[in-house]
Amino acid sequence: MENASGWLNHMLSLQFFRIQKTIDRYRRSTYDMDTYKTNLDQCILHLKQETTDMERKIELLEVSLRKLSGECLGSCSIDEIQMIGDQLERSLSSIRARKAQLFDDQIQHLQAKERSLKEENAKLLAKVNPLSHLCCYCFPTTCHASSLFCA
Numbered sequence: 532m533e534n535a536s537g538w539l540n541h542m543l544s545l546q547f548f549r550i551q552k553t554i555d556r557y558r559r560s561t562y563d564m565d566t567y568k569t570n571l572d573q574c575i576l577h578l579k580q581e582t583t584d585m586e587r588k589i590e591l592l593e594v595s596l597r598k599l600s601g602e603c604l605g606s607c608s609i610d611e612i613q614m615i616g617d618q619l620e621r622s623l624s625s626i627r628a629r630k631a632q633l634f635d636d637q638i639q640h641l642q643a644k645e646r647s648l649k650e651e652n653a654k655l656l657a658k659v660n661p662l663s664h665l666c667c668y669c670f671p672t673t674c675h676a677s678s679l680f681c682a
Contacts, residue, residue, distance in 0.1 A: 597603045598615055607615070 598607065604612065
């Protein structure tokens with residue numbers, strides 16, 4: 532009989548151990564879910580606050596844009612209008628500087644292209660007429676009005 536009761540005790544302790552493990556897993560998962568839900572709620576709250584801040588910034592930027600474009604100036608003070616004018620002057624100055632830089636870059640590029648085309652033209656002319664490097668005054672009969680080398 533003692534064997535049977537020992538075996539029964541052993542089985543009960545194994546069953547108890549399994550139940551205890553199941554309860555521990557349940558507690559961990561509910562703790563994890565509670566922690567997850569708390570973190571999620573905090574994240575949602577943070578995103579809502581960030582959205583509100585962004586909406587305010589967008590509204591301020593839209594008002595600023597309307598003022599810079601000349602709309603809604605009726606509610607502006609003289610100081611605000613002066614600041615808007617100064618900002619527009621700085622912006623215009625920056626735009627003009629960039630435009631001038633782009634034009635200078637384009638001029639340099641076109642001048643380099645012009646030099647390259649003149650060199651290529653001179654090489655081609657030399658191939659066509661080997662004596663073209665001589666002055667037209669030396670050979671007046673070979674002078675052509677369209678020649679690049681005639682003075």
